[in-house]
Amino acid sequence: MSQTVARALDVIGFVSGRHRSLGDVAEHLGVHKSTALRLLQTLEDRGFVRRVPEGRYAMGFQLIALGQLALDQVEARSLAHPVLRELAGRHGHTVHLGELSGEHIVYVDKVDGTGSVAMGSRIGLPAHTHTAAVAKVVVAHQDAETRDRLLTTATFHRFTGTTITSRRELERQLDLVRHRGWAEDDGEHEDYINCVALPVFDARGRVTHGISVTALRAVAPLDELRRHLDDFRAAAHEVSRALGWRGEGHGQR
C-alpha cells in the first residue's frame, strides 16, 4: 500500500464536501502545508482538483470525465438499461441495478420513477448490505464463503424500527430470500420507503447483479409491490438473458 497515494486520494474525497483551503487540507491530512501543497499541485496538474478564483480547492473536471468513462465500462449497465427504463415507465417507480464488486453491492444504474420525489441512492456508491433489498438479494445467492466476506462490511446500524441489527437475523432473512427468490426492504433504511429486489443471473447461473423496485410507502406499500413480482421477475430474467443466462435449470445452484 502506498501512503502517499492514499493521502492524495483522501484529498480528492476531502474537497468533494466543499471548497477547501491549503491549510484545511494540511490539517485534514495531518501533514505540513508544503506537503499538502505538493499533493495538491500534482492533483491539479492532472485535473483531479482545480483552483477556484478565491484560491481554494475544488473537485477537478477530470473526475467528471472519468466518472462517465467508468459508467461506460459497466457492461451490465448498458445491457440492462432499456429493461430498467421500461420497468420504471410501466410502474412509475424508481428502479435500480446493483452489481457485486469486491465486498459490496454497488448501484450501477438507476431510473427515476414518475413521482416528484427523487430517491437518495447514488450510482457509484455501495448499497447498505443489511437494509437495501438489492444488496440482500445478491448476498443471498452467494456461496457461503462469498456471503461471509460480504457480511463483514455490514454495519448493522439501526436506521428505523425495522432495521435488521444482528448478523444472525440477517442470515435468517437471507435464507428466506434465497428460498422464495426475492428480497424486500420494509422501511429498514427510511421508514417511508419500501422496495423489492430480484436476482439477475449471468451466463454461468451466478448472481452478480440485482434489480430493485423502490417506492414511497404512501404511493405503493409492500403489498402493492409484491402484487407485481411476476412482472419484476420477468424483467430480471430479461436482463439475465442479456448477460448470457440460458434459463432455469442450466448451471444454477
Next chain:
Amino acid sequence: MSQTVARALDVIGFVSGRHRSLGDVAEHLGVHKSTALRLLQTLEDRGFVRRVPEGRYAMGFQLIALGQLALDQVEARSLAHPVLRELAGRHGHTVHLGELSGEHIVYVDKVDGTGSVAMGSRIGLPAHTHTAAVAKVVVAHQDAETRDRLLTTATFHRFTGTTITSRRELERQLDLVRHRGWAEDDGEHEDYINCVALPVFDARGRVTHGISVTALRAVAPLDELRRHLDDFRAAAHEVSRALGWRGEGHGQR
C-alpha cells in the same frame, strides 16, 4: 510535484481505456510489477480501480460517485441547466455550457437535441481552443494575459478544410468574435457539424462561461443558426443574470 501520485493517477487513466492486467500497468508505467501492484492495491482499496473476475483491473465505482459530486459542485451548471434545457427544447439542437478553468474551457453541461444523432462532446473534458465555438467565445472575452495563457494550450491540429491552423489567424478570428459578440464553428472539427456560441457574464461583467448551440449542417446550417442569435443571446443573458450579472453597461469592458 509528487511522482508517485502522478503515477497512480496515470494508472486510473490507463485502465479507463479497457481492462488491464498487472503486467500491462507495470509496462505502461515503466516500473517493476511489484511497484505497480502496490499502486493498484492502494487505488483498489479506495475504490478508484476494481478487480474484475478474470483478474484484470477496471475503473472503480468511486470514480462514478466522485464524478457526480464534481458535477454537483459546478454551481454555474445547476443555475444554467433550466435555461439550457428550454433552449434545446425550443430549437431541437444540442446546447452546451462551457466553463473557463485553468488553461481550458471545459464542457460542464450538455443538453441533447431532439434528433437521433448524439454529439460526441463530453462533460468534464476540455473543448478544443481553436475549433469549438464555446471555447472561442470565452477566450475572445479575456484580457490579453489570460488570452495568451489560454492560447498556449491550442494545438492547431487540422481536423477539416476549415480548421484554423495558425495562432495569427485564430487571433484575428477572436478579435472578430469580440466585436460582433458571438463565435462560430463552421465545420472546423467535423465538417458536418456547425455551431454558434454566446458569452455568459458573471457578477463582475467577466466572461467565465459560454453557451453554444450545435447542429448537424444537414439539419441546420450556419445561416439557420444565425437567424436565431437574438434568442440564443437572450438565453445567455438569462444565465448571466442567474450568475449575478446586472446587464450591459455595468462593469463590462
Next chain:
DNA sequence: CCTCCCGTTGCACATATTGCAATGACTGAT
C-alpha cells in the same frame, strides 16, 4: 506432467517525500 507466466510478498537500499525555515504577497486594521 512439465514449463512458462502471472500475481504476490519480504526485505534491503536508493530515492522521493517530508518538514523546516525563509520569503513574498495579500488582506485587514490602524
Next chain:
DNA sequence: ATCAGTCATTGCAATATGTGCAACGGGAGG
C-alpha cells in the same frame, strides 16, 4: 499609507517511504 498577521510557496537536508529484486505459489496451456 503603513504595519502586522496569515496564507501560499520554494529550496534544501534528513529520513521515511517507495522501489526493485529474488523467491514463491498457482494456474493455464502444451
